[in-house]
Amino acid sequence: MSKDENQNLPMLPIRNAAKILDISVHTLRMYEREGLIIPFKKESSHRLYSYSDIERLKCIRRAINESKISIAGIKTIYSMIPCYEIINCSQTERDNCKAFQEHEQPCWTYNHKNNPCHKRECRSCEVYNNYSECGKIKDLIKNVLSQN
């Protein structure tokens, strides 16, 4: 098994994840309620976190504690990711997609009827996975702009 695959395996119950991050389990559930993170869930309701989830959460913590960006700010920044270019949505699909139109929530917090994300699992989507730092989002915009 490659290292990357290992990174994405659901390994840690919430208590262990919280301990690694030095926060409470309540905080982890709050981040999930806010749409900042999508932990794996067993058939039951119990959460499991991968090691790349941990990295993602460390980044969120830096944004909050060091960069002083509020959770609402992080959500708005996530909403700027041009998912529609990554997924290659048609114009009709864009017109019917709240993630395309609004700017308060990350795309992965919306329902995905009648658009290409219907088939996708947000947790394993590259839109969700590749841009957890705001620097990466700015770089993505630069890159997509220069590609066209």
Place this chain on the structure above:
Amino acid sequence: MSKDENQNLPMLPIRNAAKILDISVHTLRMYEREGLIIPFKKESSHRLYSYSDIERLKCIRRAINESKISIAGIKTIYSMIPCYEIINCSQTERDNCKAFQEHEQPCWTYNHKNNPCHKRECRSCEVYNNYSECGKIKDLIKNVLSQN
């Protein structure tokens, strides 16, 4: 004189601007120190605000009070504006520009040596003027992406 020209005239001393916005003069100076707004200054050091400055500030207030985005978050969001496409910077100019590389400050808070902004007055630049709402920034990204 057209209405638009009138909108951009430096009219209001800080006290009047503060009264219209129902905030203190200190808060207005803080927003300026943070780089959210660039008021007009006479040869002296006294500030003057235009009516479009007032609109800009109302929008900032909504972001803070209603959308709950912190000032640091607003600055980061402003830093996402693809100014380099609007100004049409060359690759060399981009490579030498902090506004292109970093993502903490709006472009108009940096010094502009050796790049096209050297000649420009940020206060009257379209990058500064046209995207004071985060919704507009997302729309700009969409539009620039579809233009290319």
Place this chain on the structure above:
DNA sequence: GAGAATTGATATTTATAAATGTCAATTTTT
């Protein structure tokens, strides 16, 4: 040139977002 307003710098207050606590019900583990 006198009175009013602004400036910048430092200190203080306030509002509230973020984090934590409590607890009964449910699920998991051994």
Place this chain on the structure above:
DNA sequence: AAAAATTGACATTTATAAATATCAATTCTC
């Protein structure tokens, strides 16, 4: 089947960003 952990809902605490206050020096207005 008992012990340990998690869940969600609601309440409380805490940390601090945002806003305001103070003040001496400077600038503007009439």
